[in-house]
Amino acid sequence: MPAKPIEIRTSPHLKRAMSVDRIMRSVVIALLPICAFSIYQFGLSALLLILTTTAVAMATEWLFARLSGQGNTLTDWSVVITGILLALTLPPGFPLWMAAVAAFVGVALGKALFGGLGFNVMNAALVGRAFVQAAFPVAITTWTPAFAPGRFTEVIPSTLTMPFMQPVPVADWIAGLQLDAWSGATPLALQKFQQIEPPVTEVFTGMIAGSAGETSALLILLCGLWLAFKRVLDWRIPVAVMAGAALTALPFWLLDSSANPSPGFVLFTGGLMLGAWFMASDLVGSPVTVSGMVIYGVFIGALTVIIRLFGGLVEGVMYAILLANAAAPLISSWTQPKVYGAVKQSRKVK
Amino acid sequence: MNFIPFHAGSRQRKLWQFHGGLHLPDEKTLSNTEPAAPLPLPSQLVIPLQQHIGTPARACVAVGDRVRTGQVIGEPQGPVSAPVHASTSGVVTAIEPRAVPHPSGLQAPCVIIDADGLDQWAELPPPIPAFKQTAADDLRQRIRQSGIVGMGGASFPADVKLAPGGEHPVETLIINGAECEPYITCDDRLMREHAADIIDGVHIMLHILDARRCLVGIEDNKPEAIAAMRQAVSAAGLERLIEVVCIPTLYPSGGEKQLIRILTGKEVPSHDIPARIGLLVQNVGTAMAVADAVLRGRPLIERLVTVSGRGVAHPRNFRVRIGTPAAALVAASGGYRPDQARLVIGGPMMGYAVESDAIPVTKSLNCVLALTSAESPDPGPAQPCIRCGRCAEVCPARLLPQQLYWHARAKDLDKVQDYNLFDCIECGCCALVCPSHIPLVQYYRYAKTESWAREREKQAAEHARQRHAAREARLQRLERERQARLRQKKAAAPAKATAAGAKAGARTGAKTGAVAGTKTASQHADRQAAIEAARKRAAERRQAKAATADPAASPPPTANAGQETNAGETR
Amino acid sequence: MLIPIAAIAALASLFGLLLGYSAIRFRVEGDPIADQIDALLPQSQCGQCGYPGCRPYAEAVAAGEAEINGCAPGGEATMLALADLLGREPVEVDAQAAPPAMVAIVDEQACIGCTKCLQACPVDAIVGAAKQLHGIIASECTGCGLCIDPCPVDCIHLEPVPETTATWKWPYPVPRPTRQPVNQSANPSGQWQPQAAVPDVGPPDDAHRPAA
DSSP states (O other), X not given: OOOOOOOOOXXXXXXXXXXXXXXXXXXXXXXXXXXXXXXHHHTXXXXXHHHHHHHHHHHHHHHHHHHTTOOOOGGGOHXXXXXXXXXXXXXXXXXXXXXXXXXHHXXXXXXXXXXXXXXXSSOHHHHHHHHHHHHOTTGGGOOOOTTOTTTTTSOOGGGGOOTTSOOOOOHHHHHHHOOOTTSSSOHHHHHHHHOOOOXXXXXHHTOSOOSTTTSOHHHHHHHHHHHHHTTSSOTHHHHHXXXXXXXXXXXXXXXXXXXXXXXXXHHHSTTHHHIIIIIXXXXXXXXXXXXXXXXXXXXXXXXXXXXXXHSXXXXXXXXXXXXXXXHHHHHHHHTOOOOTTOOOOOOOOO | OTTOOEEETTTTEEEOOOSOOBOOOOOGGGTSSSOOEEOOOOSEEEEESOOSSSSOOEEOSOTTOEEXXXXXXXXXXXSSOOOEEOSSSEEEEEEEEEEOSOTTOOEEEEEEEEXXXXXXXXXXXXXXXXXXXXXXXXXXXXXXXXXXXXXXXXXXXXXXXXXXXTTSOOOEEEEEOOOOSSSOOHHHHHHHHOHHHHHHHHHHHHHHHTOSEEEEEEETTOHHHHHHHHHHHHHTTOTTTEEEEEEOOOBTTTSHHHHHHHHHSOOOOTXXXXXXXXXXXXXXXXXXXXXHHHHHOOOSOEEEEEEESTTBSSOEEEEEETTOBHHHHHHHTTOBOTTEEEEEESOTTTOEEESOXXXXXXXXXXXXXXXXXTTSOOOOSOOOOOOOOHHHHHOXXXXXXXXXXXXXXXXXXXXXXXXXXXXXXXXXXXXXXXXXXXXXXXXXXXXXXXXXXXXXXXXXXXHHHHHHHHHHHHHHHHHHHHHHHHHHHXXXXXXXXXXXXXHHHHOOSOOOOOOGGGOOHHHHHHHHHHHHHHHHHHHHHHHHHHHHTOOSOOOOOXXXXXXXXXXXXOO | OXXXXXXXXXXXXXXXHHHHHHHHHTOOOOSOHHHHHHHHSOOOOOOTTSSSSHHHHHHHHHTTOSOTTOOTTTHHHHHHHHHHHHTOOOOOOSSSSOOOOEEEEEOTTTOOOOOXXXXXOXXXXXXXXXXXXXXXXXXXXXXXOTTTTTOTTOOEEEEEOOOOTTTOOOXXXXXXXXXXXXXXXXXXXXXXXXXXXXXXXXXXXXXXXXXX
C-alpha cells in the first residue's frame, strides 16, 4: 500500500523574530530625522528632491519587478531606502530631472538588472549617484548655502530645470543672498582648495553647506546608533569605516596640519558619516564574515581619505564604498571562519 | 569570543562557550510541573522493527503468536543493530508496514500486538547487581540484548557506542542532561524522579568504559534536576567520579559537540567521533535504561515522553510503553485545543511536523508537540536573501549558512560540501533568525540526503559495472570454449557438427534433472498449447499497449494457464 | 615594411614549431576519456542510448560519435556531468528529471522458465534454469528493462523501487510565489498536490487535525 505523501514542513517551528520588511522599515524610520533636518536646512528644494528620487526609484522597481514577474516587490521597503539615500547624497539644488535619472539608473542598473533585492553587488543609490556624477559633473558639484532665507517659500533656481536643459547658474542667486564668504562652499572644498578648515563643531552639527542629507554628522550618528541598537545594522562596519578614515588621516595631519585635515574634520565632513552608517553597512553589499566586515570598513575609510587627499575629487566616500562593494565577495572568501572541529593542519609534535 | 571562561555555581568549574547559539523562550514550565504519569496500557501497540540507526531488526515472532512483556520480537541483524521487545503481553496480530515517526510520513515494518491487558512479563535475564565484578563485554552484551539505543534522538545502538575501540580510550564520560530545546521536559522530569537510577547507569557505563570521570551537563533552567542529581551523586558516594555541572541556558547546548565544547573546551574533529578526543556522550535517558537493563534485567520497553504545546489541553510528561500511539498520549493530555495547528515530533527547533498522530512512540521519541498557529505561525513565502549574515552569527558550528544556502539552492552538491555541509547539526538557529524566512534547514537536509543518495547510486553503478564486466568476461570465455569444441568436433567428425551442440554450450544454466521420459505425449501437447496461448496473449497485449500507448501494466495471465505452464516440462 | 612581416612570420613559425614539439613531447597519457565517461554513467546497461551497454556508449561519446544526452536513466544530472567533464555545452534532455529507479518483477504465475531473460540481463541479476521459475535479485537489478522484450510470455514488468525511510530524501524546497499574503495557505484544499511539497506551511486549521 503506498504511503500517503505528506506536505513537508521543516523545522524550526517557532515564530521568526525578524523579517526583511521590518529591517527595511526600521532603516526608513531612521532616515526620516535626517530628511527632516535636510528640509529644515535647505527648504523646499530638499523636500522636492527626496520626493522625486523616492518616487522614481519606487516606480522603477515596480516596473522591473513587473517585467521580470517577481510580483510586487515594493512591500519589502528596500527601494524606499535607495530613493531616500540617493536624495540625501545629492546637492540640495540638484535639478530634479537629473535626480530622476539618477534614481532610475540606480534602481535599474544597480539593482534590477542583477535580479533585485539581495542580488545586487553594489549599493543601488550610489550606482545612481556615480552615474550622474559622470553625466552631470557640474550640477553635482554645485552647492548652495544652508539656511538660505526664504527657503521654505521658494526653491533653489536650479531645482526646477527643465528636462535635458542645463541648470540655471546659481552664482547670482547665491550672491543675492548676501551670506558669509564660505557659506556656499562645502567644508571639504574649502579645506582642499583654500586650506580653510571650518570649525569641527559646526561641521559636526551640520550648520554648513553640503549634500542634502550629509551635513549633520551628529544626527546621522544618532540615527545610526539607534539602528545598531535595534540590531538592524552591524555596528562593526560603520565603526571600522570611521576608524579607518581617522587612522589614515592622522599621520598626514601630524606631518602637516596646515595642509591636511584633522581626523575629526575628516570624520564629520562630506558623506563619510552617512556613507558609513547607511551605505557601507548595507547588508547586501557587505561581507558576511565578522572579520571581513572589519576589513571592508577599514578599507572604505582609508580609501575615502586617500581619495580626498590625493585624488582630483573633493569627496571619495562614494567610490570607496562602490569599490569595497565589489571587493566584498572576495573579502568574504578570504575570511572564512574556522568550522567547529575543523581538522588543523597536522602539526608535528616533537 | 571563543575562549572566554566563566564560572558557574559553587564548583568553580571552568566552562567554555560555543560560537553562536540563541536564547529562546524555553516554555519548560508548561509541562514540567507535574510528575510523569504512567499512561494506561493501550489496547494495541505498534512496534517498529527499526528504532535505531543501522540494520533493521528482523521479526522473530509470527502472526498469532502470544508474546509476553519484555520478550524479544525482533532480532538484531549485524553489528550495528538493536533488538526490539514486546512492550506488553498480548497476541501478534500483524507484521506489516505502518506509519512510523519519520519526516517522510512513510510506512515501515512494524509488529502489531493486541494487548491482553495482563502485562505478563517474560522471563528476564538475571540482574547483575555486582556489575563491578563483571567483564565489560558481558555488560555490553546485556545492553545490546536489552535493545538500548541513544535516547537523546540519534538512537545509535548504545552497546556499539560504548565500545569505542582500543586506540582511543575514553577518559571522560559526558552525560547530556542539557535538554536545550524549548518545550521538552522529559529529561528534566527523569532527572528529578530517577536521579539515583541515572547515577547507577552512569556508574555502570564508567565501569564499561574504564573512564576516569563523568561530567553531567544540565542547563541552569533546571535547578531541581541539578539538585536531585547532585544529591544522588553524594548518596551514591561517587563525588570523586561524577560531577554535575550547571551550564548556562543557550540553545543548542545539548548538541553533542556543543556540550563537549562547553564542558571541556575541546572540539570534536570534523567528520569524527568524540571518542577520538577521549570523550563519549550519552543521554540521561540512556543511562537510566542501562541501569534498568543491568540491575533489573529489564529491556528498553518504556520511556518518558513530553506532551506539550498550547495546542493540547493539559501538557505534561508520561511514562509510556514503546509502541503506544501518539494519539493516546494526546488524549491523555486532554486532547487538542481548537486552535491547535501543527503537530510536531521532537522539539520545535529540530523536530518534524507530522500529518497524523497515528504513529507509535519509539525509543527515541521524546516529545509530542501540539502547537497553535500563534506559537508556530506560517513564516510566509521565502524572500530573497539580503546577506545580512545573521545566520553565520548564530551558527554553533561556525559555518556560513548563507553560502551553504546558495550552493544547495543551485543544487551544487560538491560546492556545498566544500562549505562543510556535513558539519551542520541542523539545529535551526540560522533558519529562525533569517529575516527572509528562507527554509535553510530544509535546503541543508535536501543537500545532505541528496548527497547520500548520489553516493548510494554511485556505489550501485560501480557494482553493476563489475557484474556486467564479469558477465562479459564469462560470455567471452564460453564463446571461446564453444569455438574450441567446434574445432575439435570438426576435426573428429566434420559431418556431425550441428547447431544443437552450440546451443547447448551457450546455455549457462545448470541442467535441472531432466525427466523428459516421464512425460506423455498428450501432456506435451497441452503444454505446447498453453505456451502458444500465453505467447498469443502476450503478443496481443503488446499490440494493445502499442495502440493505446498506455503504460499501465498488463493484466496477469489466468492462473490456469500459468499453473499448467509451470507444472511440467517444456522444450 | 618587409622587416615586420618577416618578423611576424618568423615568430609565427617559431611558436608553431614550439607548439608542435610540445604536443609530442608533453603528451599526457591520462586516464582515457572513455573511462572517465564510463565512470559517470549509471551502469544500468540498458541500451536506451542505442549502444549495447554503458561502456560502448562511453566510447562513442569519447570518440565524438554520440551526443551527451543519450543516457535516459542518468537524465539531466548525467548529461550535466558529461558536459562538465568534456567541456561541452549542455544539451536538452528529453526527460526532465532522471526517471525513478526501477526494479524488474517476474510474474511467477506466467513464467515458463525459458531462460531468455537470463541471457538478456546485463548484470546477471536473474537466477533460474531452464523450465524453472526465474527470480530476480532485486538488489542487483538495475531496472534496465532489457529482460522484458525477450520474454515470450510477457511475464516481466518494471516497478519503481519502493521508497523507504532509509532511502527517502528531503525534497528540494519549492519556492512559493513570493509576496503572497502570509495568511493564505498554499494548500487550501487539504489535498496533497505533487508541487505542494512546500516548507513551513501550516495546514488549514481543520483539514489536517489528527483525530484525537
